[in-house]
Amino acid sequence: MAEKKSFRDAKKAKQDEFYTQLVDIENELKHYREHFRGKTVLCNCDDPRVSNFFHYFSYNFEQLGLKKLITTCYKNQERDLFSQHDSERAIWLEYTGDHNGNRIPDPEEIGINYFKGDGDFRSQECIELLKQADIVVTNPPFSLFREYVAQLMEYNKKFLILGNQNAITYKEIFPLIKDDRIWLGSTLSFAKFKVPNYYQERSSRFWIDEDGQKWRSFGNICWFTNLDVAKRHENLILYKKYSSEKYPHYNNYDAINVDKTTDIPIDYDGVMGVPITFLDKYNPAQFEIVKFRKGDDDKDLSINGKCPYFRILIRRRHRPIPYSVDEEEAMPMAAAS
Numbered sequence: 001m002a003e004k005k006s007f008r009d010a011k012k013a014k015q016d017e018f019y020t021q022l023v024d025i026e027n028e029l030k031h032y033r034e035h036f037r038g039k040t041v042l043c044n045c046d047d048p049r050v051s052n053f054f055h056y057f058s059y060n061f062e063q064l065g066l067k068k069l070i071t072t073c074y075k076n077q078e079r080d081l082f083s084q085h086d087s088e089r090a091i092w093l094e095y096t097g098d099h100n101g102n103r104i105p106d107p108e109e110i111g112i113n114y115f116k117g118d119g120d121f122r123s124q125e126c127i128e129l130l131k132q133a134d135i136v137v138t139n140p141p142f143s144l145f146r147e148y149v150a151q152l153m154e155y156n157k158k159f160l161i162l163g164n165q166n167a168i169t170y171k172e173i174f175p176l177i178k179d180d181r182i183w184l185g186s187t188l189s190f191a192k193f194k195v196p197n198y199y200q201e202r203s204s205r206f207w208i209d210e211d212g213q214k215w216r217s218f219g220n221i222c223w224f225t226n227l228d229v230a231k232r233h234e235n236l237i238l239y240k241k242y243s244s245e246k247y248p249h250y251n252n253y254d255a256i257n258v259d260k261t262t263d264i265p266i267d268y269d270g271v272m273g274v275p276i277t278f279l280d281k282y283n284p285a286q287f288e289i290v291k292f293r294k295g296d297d298d299k300d301l302s303i304n305g306k307c308p309y310f311r312i313l314i315r316r317r318h319r320p321i322p323y324s325v326d327e328e329e330a331m332p333m334a335a336a337s
């Protein structure tokens with residue numbers, strides 16, 4: 001039994017081993033520059049030898065006006081990846097900016113520290129670093145996503161992290177979205193990620209390029225954050241008119257079904273069931289989230305016995321909510337009160 005579990009854990013750990021491209025980090029991070037001035041950033045699932053998060057923040061340290069960058073490295077399951085390293089122990093790095101004026105993070109400017117343990121983000125050593133951080137930015141292990149987010153919430157941290165779009169549907173994550181404590185970032189993509197040499201998969205989502213580099217992609221990948229971002233204040237422009245033929249009513253909830261976010265009718269004031277991709281366009285001043293997925297009978301929303309794929313029940317707000325101008329106060333004022 002224990003053997004089976006450790007095999008399963010090792011398999012999961014291997015599946016979690018993929019690396020974010022710099023371009024994906026740049027495309028998202030450019031929307032949050034004002035949040036980083038004077039802040040300590042923690043990348044806590046990042047081997048600095050492969051992490052483009054470390055690369056991005058160390059090279060943009062002065063431009064962003066950062067105070068400190070801390071990067072922690074989890075002891076890898078695969079010895080191969082560490083073969084050039086003279087220690088198997090997990091490390092953490094600390095960078096406080098360019099001191100010799102060449103605008104490059106030189107090795108002598110980066111403090112290398114050794115963990116007693118394996119660098120697990122849940123370990124006390126890592127939690128002490130988390131406490132120092134103002135903003136956590138990384139692509140965490142997808143298999144531990146729930147625990148990872150729970151920890152960020154527990155320590156009341158600002159964050160910007162990558163995750164699978166399916167995480168929206170997790171029972172631990174959706175309530176945070178509904179309560180406006182987490183939202184989606186700016187970019188939504190079918191991002192591709194580098195994977196280590198040992199990686200093997202029979203799937204169209206795994207390939208090897210002409211240089212021998214292995215890659216994998218996922219379905220939709222998105223950013224989850226609690227940093228305010230301009231996109232969240234943009235109204236979704238609507239064009240469609242409601243008709244009872246085009247928008248069937250659910251049998252087990254007083255709401256209509258809308259198959260595409262762009263089809264949300266402009267003139268319907270009741271509750272509407274929309275696909276989870278709606279969250280990419282969600283402006284909490286324009287719509288409120290009422291409920292997720294289930295009808296009054298606590299079964300999946302259904303129309304004549306058929307259940308459309310997960311629906312979020314939303315309702316238009318009649319009076320837009322004013323936003324607080326305080327940068328720290330990212331929630332709409334009415335929702336916060």
Ligand SMILES: C[S@@+](CC[C@H](N)C(=O)[O-])C[C@H]1O[C@@H](n2cnc3c(N)ncnc32)[C@H](O)[C@@H]1O
Binds near residue numbers: 045050073076140
């Ligand atoms: C999806 S990968 C992303 C790596 C890197 N953040 C990036 O974006 O390139 C997740 C990383 O989390 C690390 N990891 C797995 N379990 C961990 C844990 N319990 N604590 C800290 N890191 C962990 C893995 O080794 C893996 O490198």
